[in-house]
Amino acid sequence: MALACLCVLLITLPFILSDPLDAHLDNACLGNFEAAVSGLTFLLRSSAGGVGTALSDPVVVAGAWHTLGNVKAIEGDLLTAAQLHGMGKEVEGKTLPPLAVRYQKEEWCNEIGDIFWVSSFAKYNIFQVRGERVRSEGQEKRSDDRILL
Numbered sequence: 001m002a003l004a005c006l007c008v009l010l011i012t013l014p015f016i017l018s019d020p021l022d023a024h025l026d027n028a029c030l031g032n033f034e035a036a037v038s039g040l041t042f043l044l045r046s047s048a049g050g051v052g053t054a055l056s057d058p059v060v061v062a063g064a065w066h067t068l069g070n071v072k073a074i075e076g077d078l079l080t081a082a083q084l085h086g087m088g089k090e091v092e093g094k095t096l097p098p099l100a101v102r103y104q105k106e107e108w109c110n111e112i113g114d115i116f117w118v119s120s121f122a123k124y125n126i127f128q129v130r131g132e133r134v135r136s137e138g139q140e141k142r143s144d145d146r147i148l149l
Helices: 002-017 022-029 033-048 058-074 078-091 098-104 113-129 131-140 144-148
Strands: none
Touching (some): 022 033, 022 113, 058 078, 058 113, 078 113, 113 131
């Protein structure tokens, strides 16, 4: 019995220890925005439903919102990017955009990390400059399904 428990632990340990955002960040770094958005949307909908312990971690949820904001900024939808930035800050105010952090730490991002770095500042600046307007427009649209896609 103890051997069976040890085997299960060894098999599941990499999944337990891995960051729930990593696969989605990798997809974004590969330029596969559709897969990144789809995965992050699923993650956020799961967190809203209270599924899974990692999904109840506010840092993970804020990171997902920030990552969606980076993708929207790159796609040219800067107002939505700013709203998503605000949603990330609402969940956990000290969480930095994970894709910008990857660039800052010089971690792998397929040579496009600088784009995520710049897009983080773009969405942040729009959120700051247009502050209340972005927040109020975000509340009007806030059926999260509309913002998520």
